[in-house]
Amino acid sequence: MIKTLEWTDGAKPGEAAGIRFIDQRKLPVEEVYITCTTYEEVADAIRTMLVRGAPAIGVAAAMGVALGAKSLKTTDAAAFRREFEHICDVLAGTRPTAVNLFWAIRRMRDRFSAVATQQVATIQAALIEEAKAIYVEDLAANEAMGKHGATLMPSSGGVLTHCNAGALATAGGYGTALGVIRAAFESGKKINVYADETRPVLQGSRLTAWELTKDGIPTTVISDNMAGVMMAQGKIKAAVVGADRIAANGDVANKIGTYTVAVMAHAHGIPFYVAAPWSTIDLETKTGADIPIEQRDPREVTHVGQTQIAPDGIKVENPSFDVTPARYVAAIITERGIAKAPYEKTLRELSTAVVRS
Numbered sequence: 001m002i003k004t005l006e007w008t009d010g011a012k013p014g015e016a017a018g019i020r021f022i023d024q025r026k027l028p029v030e031e032v033y034i035t036c037t038t039y040e041e042v043a044d045a046i047r048t049m050l051v052r053g054a055p056a057i058g059v060a061a062a063m064g065v066a067l068g069a070k071s072l073k074t075t076d077a078a079a080f081r082r083e084f085e086h087i088c089d090v091l092a093g094t095r096p097t098a099v100n101l102f103w104a105i106r107r108m109r110d111r112f113s114a115v116a117t118q119q120v121a122t123i124q125a126a127l128i129e130e131a132k133a134i135y136v137e138d139l140a141a142n143e144a145m146g147k148h149g150a151t152l153m154p155s156s157g158g159v160l161t162h163c164n165a166g167a168l169a170t171a172g173g174y175g176t177a178l179g180v181i182r183a184a185f186e187s188g189k190k191i192n193v194y195a196d197e198t199r200p201v202l203q204g205s206r207l208t209a210w211e212l213t214k215d216g217i218p219t220t221v222i223s224d225n226m227a228g229v230m231m232a233q234g235k236i237k238a239a240v241v242g243a244d245r246i247a248a249n250g251d252v253a254n255k256i257g258t259y260t261v262a263v264m265a266h267a268h269g270i271p272f273y274v275a276a277p278w279s280t281i282d283l284e285t286k287t288g289a290d291i292p293i294e295q296r297d298p299r300e301v302t303h304v305g306q307t308q309i310a311p312d313g314i315k316v317e318n319p320s321f322d323v324t325p326a327r328y329v330a331a332i333i334t335e336r337g338i339a340k341a342p343y344e345k346t347l348r349e350l351s352t353a354v355v356r357s
Contacts, residue, residue: 001167001172001173002022002166002167002168002172002173002211002214003020003022003172004021004022004051004053004056004167004168004169004170004171004172005019005020005021005022005051005056005059005060005063005135005171005172006019006020006135006172007019007020007063007066007128007131007132007135008020008035015035016035016037017037018035018036018037018038018041018067019035019036019042019060019063019064019067020033020034020035021033021034021035021036021045021050021051021060022168023050024049024050024051024052024168024207025048025049025050027168027206027207027210028206028207028209028210034050036064036067037067038067038068038071039064039065039067039068039071039087039090039091040090042060042061042063042064042067042068042091043064043090043091043093043094045060046060046061046064046091046094046095046101047094047095049201052164052168052169052203053164053165053168053169053170053242054098054099054100054101054169054242054243054244054245054276054280055100055138055141055142055169055170055171055176055276055277055279055280056168056169056170056171057094057095057098057100057101058098058100058101058103058104058134058138058279059104059131059134059135059138059170059171061091061092061094061101061104061105061108062104062105062107062108062130062131062134062135063131063135064087064091065084065087065088065091065104065105065108065127065131066108066124066127066128066130066131068083068084068087069083069084069087069112069123069124069127070124070127070128072084072120072124074120075120077116077117077120080120080123081112081116084112088105088108088109091105092105095294096292096293096294097244097245097253097291097292097293097294097320097321098244098245098280099244099245099279099280099282099285100244100277100279100280103279104134104279107130107134108127108130108131111126111127111130112126112127114126135171138170138171138277139170139171139172139173139174140335141277141278141334141335142170142171142173142174142175142176142179142277142335143173143174143179143183144335144336145174145176145179145180145275145276145277145333145334145335146174146179146180146182146183147183148180148333148334148335148337148338149179149180149183149184149240149273149275149333149338150180150183150184150186150187150189152180152238152240152271152273152330152331152333152338153180153181153184153189153191153238153240154189154191154237154238155189155190156189156190156191156237157190157191157192157235157236157237157238158191158192158193158194158220158230158235158236158237159181159184159191159192159193159194159236159237159238159239159240160193160194160195160196160227160230160231160236160238160239160240160261160265161177161178161181161193161194161195161196161204161208161239161240161241162196162198162204162224162239162241162254162255162257162258162261163196163198163203163204163208163241163242163254163255163257163258164178164198164203164204164206164207164208164211164242165177165178165208165241165242165243165275166178166179166207166208166211166212167211168207168211169242170277175211175242176242176243176275176276176277177240177241177242177273177274177275178208178211178212179275180240180273180275180333181193181212181217181240182215182217185215185217191217191237192217192218192219192220193208193212193217193218193219193220194219194220194222194227194230194235194236195208195209195212195219195220195221195222196222196223196224196227196257196261197221197222197223197224198224198255198257199223199224199257199301200300200301200318201300202304203255204221205221209221224257224260227260227261227264228264228268231264231265231267231268231270232268236265236268236270237270238270238271238272238273239261239262239265239270239271239272239273240272240273240274240275240333241254241255241258241261241272241273241274241275242254242274242275242276243274243275243276243280244280244321245280245282245285245291246274246276246280246281246282246332246347247282247285247286247287247288247290247291248282248283248284248285248286248287248343248344248347248348249286249287249288249326249343249344250326250329250332250339250341250342250343250344250347251287251288251289251291251323251324251325251326252274252288252323252324252326252329252332253288253291253293253321253322253323253324254274254321254322254324255320255321255322256319256320256321256322257322258321258322258324259322259323259324260322262324262325262328262329263328265328266328271330271331272324272328272329272330273329273330273331273332273333274324274329274331274332274333275332275333275334276332276333276334277334277335278334278335278336278350278351281334281347281350281351283347283348283351288323288324288325289323291321291323293319293320293321293322293323294319294320294321295318295319295320296318296319296320297318298316298318300318301316301317301318302314302316326341326343327341329341329343332347334350336350336353337350337353
């Protein structure tokens with residue numbers, strides 16, 4: 001199982017206490033692991049995309065809060081609360097679009113409030129316990145999503161995915177969109193994957209292809225501008241992607257280029273599915289127009305690695321995400337079940353559903 005991140009107590013020889021991440025910036029050429037020993041390092045790991053993917057960011061933030069609280073030396077309740085809130089604020093300021101980040105921090109704040117009158121050591125232990133619970137729940141959610149979503153996959157043929165919504169985008173294991181693909185493949189469906197390279201950071205060609213190759217799932221990497229012709233040629237039977245935030249009306253924020261894939265799938269009569277844990281559903285955000293879109297460093301566009309591919313001083317737009325209108329989404333797959341239009345109704349219904357394995 002790919003371990004995207006894990007809490008380490010420093011009990012093993014040579015192991016530092018903190019949060020151990022696979023450095024996704026190095027993949028697929030190098031498989032390097034880095035241990036963050038402070039919450040500031042965790043915040044930097046999220047900001048620089050050492051760890052990325054909405055569910056993984058949420059788990060990392062929860063662990064970062066616990067790690068920061070664990071390091072506090074004060075025994076004064078008021079001082080501890082002030083420092084705890086500062087830690088939460090720093091982590092919340094790392095990336096704006098993925099709602100899982102804010103969901104996880106809110107959950108850590110709720111756990112703090114529940115034990116705030118206890119001794120500091122008790123509070124610290126409770127926060128670590130909560131972060132570990134979020135990790136375990138994420139793994140379970142991925143497996144449940146996979147089981148639900150596998151039923152929607154074709155019995156054979158090509159499935160397109162965009163960006164990386166696999167183990168690397170979550171706590172590890174199955175992943176979201178790739179969890180659906182993995183579960184379908186394991187059930188005996190004869191599917192093969194087309195992985196969009198996903199410019200500008202190439203999460204599809206670097207990360208998705210790396211994961212699926214490890215699993216022995218037939219995978220073909222294509223550049224982003226090839227998806228339409230593959231659909232026209234009948235090579236793609238379905239598309240499935242992850243999400244960073246899903247509004248109450250079913251609008252989906254995901255990696256830039258997802259909107260294009262959805263429009264092309266609609267034009268070719270191909271179902272376009274979204275797989276995401278419930279922590280990605282944001283019922284407080286009415287439509288995709290209300291979702292903040294992160295703008296990232298222009299260098300991601302003007303360079304591939306250290307190689308410059310655009311003229312000096314050229315104007316660059318680099319939104320990290322786009323919003324796909326709900327009308328293009330055939331179904332939203334969560335661990336609670338599958339929602340279909342009208343999403344205002346079905347997502348509300350799932351909000352009270354009990355997760356069953």
